[in-house]
Amino acid sequence: MSFEQIIVSGNSDSLEESELSLLETLDHVLNRGLVIAGEITIAVADIDLIFIGLNVMLSSVETAQEVLRNRQAKTE
Amino acid sequence: MRLSPETPRPAEPEIETAHAEEFVEQLRCVADSLPSRINIDAQSVEQGLAKLVLTLIEFIRRLLEKQAVRRMEGGDLSPEQIEELGLALMHLEAKLQELKTQFGLADEDLNLDLGPIGRLI
Amino acid sequence: MKLYVYCLVEGMDELPHSLKGIAGAAVRLLSWEKVSLVVSEFAGDAVAVTRENALAHAAVVQGLLERTTPLPFRFGALVTEEQLQNYVSAKREALQVKLEQVRGCVEMSVKIISDRDWTEEPATNIGHEKPGTAFLSEKRREILGGEARAQEAKRVAGWLEGQVREVVREIDFKPNTTSKLIVASGYLVERVRLDEFRQKVAAARQHRPELHFLVSGPWAPYSFANIDLEFKTHFGVS
Numbered sequence: 469m470s471f472e473q474i475i476v477s478g479n480s481d482s483l484e485e486s487e488l489s490l491l492e493t494l495d496h497v498l499n500r501g502l503v504i505a506g507e508i509t510i511a512v513a514d515i516d517l518i519f520i521g522l523n524v525m526l527s528s529v530e531t532a533q534e535v536l537r538n539r540q541a542k543t544e
Numbered sequence: 545m546r547l548s549p550e551t552p553r554p555a556e557p558e559i560e561t562a563h564a565e566e567f568v569e570q571l572r573c574v575a576d577s578l579p580s581r582i583n584i585d586a587q588s589v590e591q592g593l594a595k596l597v598l599t600l601i602e603f604i605r606r607l608l609e610k611q612a613v614r615r616m617e618g619g620d621l622s623p624e625q626i627e628e629l630g631l632a633l634m635h636l637e638a639k640l641q642e643l644k645t646q647f648g649l650a651d652e653d654l655n656l657d658l659g660p661i662g663r664l665i
Numbered sequence: 666m667k668l669y670v671y672c673l674v675e676g677m678d679e680l681p682h683s684l685k686g687i688a689g690a691a692v693r694l695l696s697w698e699k700v701s702l703v704v705s706e707f708a709g710d711a712v713a714v715t716r717e718n719a720l721a722h723a724a725v726v727q728g729l730l731e732r733t734t735p736l737p738f739r740f741g742a743l744v745t746e747e748q749l750q751n752y753v754s755a756k757r758e759a760l761q762v763k764l765e766q767v768r769g770c771v772e773m774s775v776k777i778i779s780d781r782d783w784t785e786e787p788a789t790n791i792g793h794e795k796p797g798t799a800f801l802s803e804k805r806r807e808i809l810g811g812e813a814r815a816q817e818a819k820r821v822a823g824w825l826e827g828q829v830r831e832v833v834r835e836i837d838f839k840p841n842t843t844s845k846l847i848v849a850s851g852y853l854v855e856r857v858r859l860d861e862f863r864q865k866v867a868a869a870r871q872h873r874p875e876l877h878f879l880v881s882g883p884w885a886p887y888s889f890a891n892i893d894l895e896f897k898t899h900f901g902v903s
Binding site: 545556557558559560561562563566567570571573580610612613616617623626627629630631632633635 | 805879
């Protein structure tokens with residue numbers, strides 16, 4: 469996580485407020501909102517536990533197979 | 545930012561608290577565990593899969609710990625059983641730490657981003 | 666060239682003029698199936714999570730909030746136009762339902778910190794315990810403390826809900842039990858009742874001086890936008 473240097477002239481109050489405002493914004497923008505991906509929700513004891521982005525999973529598996537094939541080809 | 549009375553609603557979100565410092569401290573922890581780049585087509589496949597697997601194991605490990613504590617509280621374990629259970633869980637924690645290191649993953653990396661639900665751990 | 670997606674709105678003809686997106690790119694509308702998507706062009710395969718980019722994303726979404734209630738996308742949605750169109754087609758109905766649910770509303774956030782120390786007292790014979798047992802004792806302290814905090818979080822959230830229920834359409838409650846931040850809730854509030862909401866929260870705060878509050882907003886309904894919790898597989902685990 470990289471933050472740009474917060475350059476503020478003034479007292480520490482506005483520095484804090486500015487950081488708080490940023491953190492609140494991040495909390496909304498990074499943790500919530502619509503997601504474009506396939507989805508599976510696996511619930512355990514009525515608690516939603518695992519949400520897996522299907523597109524991510526599928527492309528991982530496909531590419532993994534390709535990686536393995538390439539490896540095999542190299543060793544032959 | 546206050547607007548004139550004609551405008552029915554403020555344009556920017558306002559933040560109101562009497563404890564800015566405390567909230568900054570707490571919210572920083574959340575921000576620290578974020579990835580530095582977001583790519584919905586998984587980046588490094590091998591590491592991505594390792595992350596997924598280790599996150600799930602870590603999650604189960606914590607469930608096992610909770611279960612062990614529950615049994616201990618329930619009073620139906622002998623001191624020997626408690627010791628055995630504790631040792632086993634201790635080794636499991638150490639083993640998982642080893643695996644994380646092997647794959648070059650930090651604690652923060654093992655947190656499955658659950659989209660709408662939040663984080664797994 | 667990929668598209669960076671900010672939010673989805675009910676069919677719109679044109680954008681407010683002053684919107685600039687990530688890396689200063691021009692923001693434009695793509696419209697299909699009675700909805701419009703707010704996008705900008707983005708060169709590259711991944712979006713860096715920086716202050717600048719996050720604020721740019723938030724600013725675009727916020728810029729639309731005056732005119733309508735958008736469904737915000739989570740930061741980092743980088744897609745091809747085709748992927749985006751497929752998404753809109755596939756999720757058409759769910760998106761319409763969501764748009765209706767949030768129409769005329771904004772999101773307000775309330776976060777609550779409790780300074781209380783929830784950890785259990787350490788056992789007195791800690792020096793004499795064998796390693797496995799000591800390990801479990803320590804875990805016990807952590808876990809029981811965590812559970813106590815979780816219960817208090819639920820109580821506090823429930824109490825607050827009671828105070829504001831009248832003016833709120835929906836509540837998103839995220840319990841956070843690993844730190845002092847015990848509650849982080851989002852409230853879907855009708856715009857016309859926003860002042861009432863603020864007053865009710867202000868009044869409620871007076872009753873609980875031991876809790877520290879943070880109220881922020883109005884936001885676009887980030888916490889209420891998601892349509893994806895549809896398919897569930899249940900495993901019974903006690």
